[in-house]
Amino acid sequence: MLRLTLVALLLTAGDPEGDHEYVSLTVYDDTIQNAHRAYRQEQYDDAFKFYSQCARWGEKDCQQMLGVLYLAGRGTSVDIVEGYVWLKLAAESGDRSMKDTLKRAESSIPEAAVDAGEELYEEYLPLYGMDAMGIRCIRRRVGDSARRDLVCERPRDLRTTNFKIPGYAMIGEEESGG
Numbered sequence: 001m002l003r004l005t006l007v008a009l010l011l012t013a014g015d016p017e018g019d020h021e022y023v024s025l026t027v028y029d030d031t032i033q034n035a036h037r038a039y040r041q042e043q044y045d046d047a048f049k050f051y052s053q054c055a056r057w058g059e060k061d062c063q064q065m066l067g068v069l070y071l072a073g074r075g076t077s078v079d080i081v082e083g084y085v086w087l088k089l090a091a092e093s094g095d096r097s098m099k100d101t102l103k104r105a106e107s108s109i110p111e112a113a114v115d116a117g118e119e120l121y122e123e124y125l126p127l128y129g130m131d132a133m134g135i136r137c138i139r140r141r142v143g144d145s146a147r148r149d150l151v152c153e154r155p156r157d158l159r160t161t162n163f164k165i166p167g168y169a170m171i172g173e174e175e176s177g178g
Helices: 025-040 044-056 060-072 080-091 096-108 111-128
Strands: 005-011 020-024 136-141 148-157 162-166
Touching: 020 025, 025 044, 025 060, 044 060, 044 111, 060 080, 060 096, 080 096, 080 111
Parallel strands: 005 148
Antiparallel strands: 020 162, 136 148
């Protein structure tokens, strides 16, 4: 099974448009780890909160898990359309297991929900998709083996240890008006 890993793509350019804020690698990693830990410990309310945050950062594993939580009604009420959308966003990475999860969901939910999900997906894609986040995924050989992992990379500011996240705001923080 392919392992989806997010690593930093080093960029020297700043943010000329000024439409990105920055999140530290520590906060980024901690949020993802807290999400996975909460899910393993069956603390679904916390898992939902953390997966919601990192899914909106474009993290494909988090998008998939958020979709699963919506479909199962864990940490939130069941929302088939929202679940489908997050699974579809995750699958855009090209990861085979994520694409398979999306196919299974498509085959088990009503066609009307898939149609509604497609509409919502078109709204979410420019906000949380790979292009919006500047994420690029490629397959890389693992050591001397024939195995290739899917590795997704996002821009990182060389001057700091921060990732550029469009419209970033932590859960519980108020976005400041200009």
